[in-house]
Amino acid sequence: MKKLLGILGFIALLQGAASLVNGFTDWNLGVVRRLDFLEGFELYAGVALLVLGIALLAAAESGKSG
Template identity: 65%
Template structure:
């Protein structure tokens, strides 16, 4: 379970960073800009993904190994 939380945390962090990179540099990276319902809210969604990634890493650290 700990490994799964860490994996999802890593993916959320990467997508959050990619969304911010896309928004500020116009590089075509990440998945956040591909969802139409997030039009105009890409930065907020990317920051939320970063926060989710940090929360998932914290939850993984609180779990016992195994």
């Protein structure tokens, strides 16, 4: 479970960072820009993904081993 949380946290962190880079530089990165219902809210979604990624990585680190 720790490994799964770590992988999901890393992916969320990368997608959040890609969304913020896309918002500030107009590079075509990440999955958030492809979701039509998030149009106009890409930066908020990027920040939310960054926070989610950090929370998932923290949960993976604080979990019991075994």
